[in-house]
Amino acid sequence: EAGVTQFPSHSVIEKGQTVTLRCDPISGHDNLYWYRRVMGKEIKFLLHFVKESKQDESGMPNNRFLAERTGGTYSTLKVQPAELEDSGVYFCASSQDPPTRGTQYFGPGTRLTVT
Amino acid sequence: GDSVTQMEGPVTLSEEAFLTINCTYTATGYPSLFWYVQYPGEGLQLLLKATKADDKGSNKGFEATYRKETTSFHLEKGSVQVSDSAVYFCALRGGNKLVFGAGTILRVKS
Numbered sequence: 552e553a554g555v556t557q558f559p560s561h562s563v564i565e566k567g568q569t570v571t572l573r574c575d576p577i578s579g580h581d582n583l584y585w586y587r588r589v590m591g592k593e594i595k596f597l598l599h600f601v602k603e604s605k606q607d608e609s610g611m612p613n614n615r616f617l618a619e620r621t622g623g624t625y626s627t628l629k630v631q632p633a634e635l636e637d638s639g640v641y642f643c644a645s646s647q648d649p650p651t652r653g654t655q656y657f658g659p660g661t662r663l664t665v666t
Numbered sequence: 667g668d669s670v671t672q673m674e675g676p677v678t679l680s681e682e683a684f685l686t687i688n689c690t691y692t693a694t695g696y697p698s699l700f701w702y703v704q705y706p707g708e709g710l711q712l713l714l715k716a717t718k719a720d721d722k723g724s725n726k727g728f729e730a731t732y733r734k735e736t737t738s739f740h741l742e743k744g745s746v747q748v749s750d751s752a753v754y755f756c757a758l759r760g761g762n763k764l765v766f767g768a769g770t771i772l773r774v775k776s
Contacts, residue, residue: 607762657711
C-alpha cells in the first residue's frame with residue numbers, strides 16, 4: 552500500500568510569487584490534514600478535510616493560503632503571494648478513522664523556501 | 667490551549683547508551699499521547715502511543731508511559747543504535763488535530 556505522497560519535495564520561490572503544494576493521501580482515507588513546521592519549531596495544524604469538505608481550517612494563518620480537495624482525493628495548498636515567514640516544511644497526513652481516534656499517517660513533507 | 671513541551675536538543679549519545687527524551691503536556695482532560703519519529707529524508711512515522719493514564723506504549727525498543735500525575739510522556743530506550751538518529755516529536759490529540767512539541771534531534775555516534 553502506497554503511503555502519503557507530497558510534491559514537490561522542495562520548492563524555492565521569491566517573495567510575492569505563488570506556490571502550490573500537492574498531497575496524495577493513502578487510498579481510501581477520507582480524512583486529510585495539513586500541518587506546517589516553521590524554523591525548527593512545533594509542527595502546527597493548518598486544516599482538516601473530510602472527503603472534499605473543510606472540517607476545520609482554524610490553523611490557516613491568513614487568506615494568502617488556500618487549500619482545496621477536489622473530488623475528495625488529492626489536496627492542494629496554494630500560497631499566494633508568498634512571504635518570507637511562509638518558509639518551512641509543510642506536512643500532509645491522512646487517516647481512515649475519524650480524527651478523535653484514528654492514526655494519522657504523514658507524508659515526507661514539502662520544504663518551502665521563500666527568498 | 668493544549669500544548670506540548672519537550673527537551674531541547676540536539677541530544678548526542680554513543681551507541682548502546684541509555685536514552686531519555688522528556689515530554690510534558692498541558693491539556694484539558696486526558697488526551698491520547700504519541701511519539702512520532704522523522705528519519706533523515708523521510709516523513710513522520712508513528713513510533714508509539716498511549717491512550718489512557720498508566721498505559722505504556724512500546725515499539726522498536728522504545729517505551730513511554732502516560733503519567734497523568736506529572737502530565738508527562740517521556741521517551742526511553744535502553745540501548746540506542748546509530749540507526750536511531752532522527753528527530754523525535756511528542757504529540758497529543760486535541761480534538762480533531764495533533765498538537766506537537768518542537769522536536770528533539772537525536773544523534774548517535776558509533
